[in-house]
Amino acid sequence: MTALPTSIDAVESLLSGQGYVASRALATVVFLSLKLGRPLFLEGEAGTGKTEIAKTLATALGRRLIRLQCYEGLDAASAVAEWNFAAQMIAIRAAEATDRDHLKAELFTEDYLIARPLLEAMRPQPGGAPVLLIDEIDRTDEPFEAFLLEALSDFQVTIPELGTIRAPEPPIVILTSNRTREVHDALKRRCLYHWVDYPSFDRELDILHSRAPEAQAQLSREIVAFVQKLRREDLFKRPGVAETIDWAKCLLALDVIALSPEVISDTLGAILKYQDDIQKLQGSEAKRLLDEVKRELVPA
Amino acid sequence: MSPTYPALDIPDDGKLAHNIAHFARALRKAGLPVGPGRTLDAARAVAAAGFDRREDFYFTLQAIFVSRPEERATFAQVFRLFWRDPRYLDHMMSLLLPQVHGVQEDRAAQAAEKRAAEALLDGKLPPPPQDSPEGDQIEIDATATMSAEERLKTLDFEQMSASEIAEAKRMLARLSLPVQPLKTRRSAPSTLTSRIDARRTLRGAMRSAGEIATLAHKAPVTRWPNLVVLCDISGSMADYSRMVLHFVHAVANRRGQGWARVHAFTFGTRLTNITRHLRARDVDAALKAAGSEAQDWSGGTRIGQCLHAFNRDWSRRVLGQGAVVLLITDGLDRDDSTLLARETERLHLSCRRLIWLNPLLRWTGFAPRAEGIRAILPHVDSFRAGHSIASLEALGRAISEPSDHGERDRLLALIRS
Numbered sequence: 001m002t003a004l005p006t007s008i009d010a011v012e013s014l015l016s017g018q019g020y021v022a023s024r025a026l027a028t029v030v031f032l033s034l035k036l037g038r039p040l041f042l043e044g045e046a047g048t049g050k051t052e053i054a055k056t057l058a059t060a061l062g063r064r065l066i067r068l069q070c071y072e073g074l075d076a077a078s079a080v081a082e083w084n085f086a087a088q089m090i091a092i093r094a095a096e097a098t099d100r101d102h103l104k105a106e107l108f109t110e111d112y113l114i115a116r117p118l119l120e121a122m123r124p125q126p127g128g129a130p131v132l133l134i135d136e137i138d139r140t141d142e143p144f145e146a147f148l149l150e151a152l153s154d155f156q157v158t159i160p161e162l163g164t165i166r167a168p169e170p171p172i173v174i175l176t177s178n179r180t181r182e183v184h185d186a187l188k189r190r191c192l193y194h195w196v197d198y199p200s201f202d203r204e205l206d207i208l209h210s211r212a213p214e215a216q217a218q219l220s221r222e223i224v225a226f227v228q229k230l231r232r233e234d235l236f237k238r239p240g241v242a243e244t245i246d247w248a249k250c251l252l253a254l255d256v257i258a259l260s261p262e263v264i265s266d267t268l269g270a271i272l273k274y275q276d277d278i279q280k281l282q283g284s285e286a287k288r289l290l291d292e293v294k295r296e297l298v299p300a
Numbered sequence: 301m302s303p304t305y306p307a308l309d310i311p312d313d314g315k316l317a318h319n320i321a322h323f324a325r326a327l328r329k330a331g332l333p334v335g336p337g338r339t340l341d342a343a344r345a346v347a348a349a350g351f352d353r354r355e356d357f358y359f360t361l362q363a364i365f366v367s368r369p370e371e372r373a374t375f376a377q378v379f380r381l382f383w384r385d386p387r388y389l390d391h392m393m394s395l396l397l398p399q400v401h402g403v404q405e406d407r408a409a410q411a412a413e414k415r416a417a418e419a420l421l422d423g424k425l426p427p428p429p430q431d432s433p434e435g436d437q438i439e440i441d442a443t444a445t446m447s448a449e450e451r452l453k454t455l456d457f458e459q460m461s462a463s464e465i466a467e468a469k470r471m472l473a474r475l476s477l478p479v480q481p482l483k484t485r486r487s488a489p490s491t492l493t494s495r496i497d498a499r500r501t502l503r504g505a506m507r508s509a510g511e512i513a514t515l516a517h518k519a520p521v522t523r524w525p526n527l528v529v530l531c532d533i534s535g536s537m538a539d540y541s542r543m544v545l546h547f548v549h550a551v552a553n554r555r556g557q558g559w560a561r562v563h564a565f566t567f568g569t570r571l572t573n574i575t576r577h578l579r580a581r582d583v584d585a586a587l588k589a590a591g592s593e594a595q596d597w598s599g600g601t602r603i604g605q606c607l608h609a610f611n612r613d614w615s616r617r618v619l620g621q622g623a624v625v626l627l628i629t630d631g632l633d634r635d636d637s638t639l640l641a642r643e644t645e646r647l648h649l650s651c652r653r654l655i656w657l658n659p660l661l662r663w664t665g666f667a668p669r670a671e672g673i674r675a676i677l678p679h680v681d682s683f684r685a686g687h688s689i690a691s692l693e694a695l696g697r698a699i700s701e702p703s704d705h706g707e708r709d710r711l712l713a714l715i716r717s
Contacts, residue, residue, distance in 0.1 A: 028363065032348060036348055043369065072484075092505070141484075192364065236612060236646075276646070
């Protein structure tokens with residue numbers, strides 16, 4: 001188990017040690033979240049590294065990562081805990097033959113409980129408090145958000161038959177949202193909020209270097225400049241950093257040394273995920289953007 | 301995007317906590333939801349972070365005070381102003397005030413002018429526009445056979461006199477838009493189903509020493525879908541859109557009739573979100589606020605462009621979780637119809653049901669000749685008239701029936717033939 005970082009600089013170096021290039025703003029909120037023991041609420045476009053930060057933190061701190069993927073209709077049974085009915089029924093049958101008095105005390109104990117992510121995160125873990133990632137919270141509905149309030153403000157969950165289970169050491173909680181709907185203020189208020197933006201040119205280049213180090217410097221610069229240009233176009237879904245990395249890996253797999261309009265047309269599927277966007281970018285439009293990129297990169 | 305960090309002049313007289321409280325008050329004035337809890341958190345966070353770089357201080361406060369992306373710009377502004385000179389902010393605020401007053405007075409004067417004009421005309425409004433012969437024929441038939449209220453129900457909004465409009469508005473306010481609830485994946489105790497609730501059954505068994513005497517049952521919980529209204533307010537639609545917005549206001553403010561949330565947008569040459577304004581209880585106040593927000597009343601139409609803007613900026617935020625879309629337009633678009641077709645298709649793909657209300661459908665001989673109409677029609681689930689109270693009442697019945705297509709299939713056959 002690694003000790004928690006003691007300064008913002010320490011957070012930055014901890015993350016970059018794992019190949020995650022964080023902005024100063026992100027490093028600050030991560031540090032505050034660790035220091036104050038508050039959940040971290042990350043909102044932003046898809047593919048900007050929201051989920052990745054939880055994975056990176058867990059690896060860097062040597063903690064266990066527990067992930068709760070949200071979906072519409074997610075309920076307490078699949079988020080906290082469920083009773084193992086089959087085992088309970090067998091216990092009842094067994095008790096019928098022997099001792100019925102102990103049945104009540106035994107049947108609703110942790111032995112018959114199937115722990116789901118939230119309960120798992122409240123339990124002590126060998127490596128220290130785990131990192132709990134509540135992914136895409138905007139996909140659930142409001143009743144579940146309200147349920148999360150208890151779990152996130154007091155780090156405890158209540159199971160009616162068993163009572164309240166408190167985390168001996170609060171987990172490191174990271175919530176992410178793609179903002180497909182507005183999450184309630186009551187939940188946001190309990191968290192530290194950070195909007196994850198698309199990175200600047202230099203930072204995206206750093207990210208690409210650390211994630212796809214085998215790409216040559218010139219190609220990396222072209223890729224990043226092109227994607228940055230693309231984000232300024234009128235697209236239905238703008239490419240995220242994840243798409244930049246994917247695209248770079250695609251180009252490397254094709255042994256591409258420099259971008260050309262044909263290569264871009266062939267591999268557009270790696271960065272644009274909507275047919276409308278791809279159609280818009282195919283052919284002359286891609287060439288225009290590429291020419292602009294090349295013009296801008298020459299003096300640098 | 302690389303933010304530029306404002307210059308800091310933090311006073312070093314040991315009053316930092318005091319200043320943070322002041323700063324929080326300034327943010328509240330600027331419209332951010334900042335309570336005392338957040339101020340305490342901020343003081344704690346600043347103490348915890350410690351800062352030797354000025355942007356750390358900025359990000360620390362931002363992490364506490366900002367909880368929506370659009371608040372970041374306000375925060376940056378207030379931060380820059382406040383930590384430079386606190387009095388500067390007051391000065392700026394006071395500068396803003398007279399402008400606000402000016403705008404309000406201006407609007408009040410306009411409204412008053414209209415009232416004055418109405419008083420002078422003494423209710424003598426110019427005659428309603430003449431309709432085609434078939435349309436007239438039907439209306440005359442209606443007057444002969446129905447009571448006054450019944451007649452009003454089928455009367456075209458465009459042909460109503462001022463007093464009829466007032467009466468129709470009262471009827472619209474009583475109108476509701478019933479809807480079928482959606483099933484969710486959650487379940488709740490119920491006695492009406494055959495699905496066994498194992499957890500409750502066993503808990504019940506514990507009361508009788510492990511003897512399962514009764515089986516507990518459960519059923520899926522239902523919830524209400526969201527409604528998204530896209531209302532055309534261009535010149536050709538002006539009379540209808542006003543009445544339809546009355547109807548939308550009634551639907552949005554009726555509690556307990558279904559519809560979890562009602563989002564409303566208007567479009568003419570640009571898209572405007574008027575959801576916030578519709579929350580006002582008074583319908584006139586709500587529509588007035590919406591009217592001043594949407595500046596393209598009675599202008600031209602660019603349906604394709606506006607739907608594109610909606611798809612890009614709003615569809616992912618308001619169309620989740622099974623929303624029903626009500627598109628109210630006459631489909632008369634002078635722009636490129638391929639764009640319109642593409643955007644309507646995208647809209648149709650992202651919602652559960654797309655219902656098109658078109659006031660032109662009141663004509664018995666209506667044929668989909670306009671290019672805009674031909675572009676939209678193949679992509680809607682249902683196509684209905686929306687020119688009178690009776691047609692809006694029928695809409696309520698249609699929404700409850702998932703298989704309703706309105707007039708769509710008949711008109712599609714006309715296009716193809």
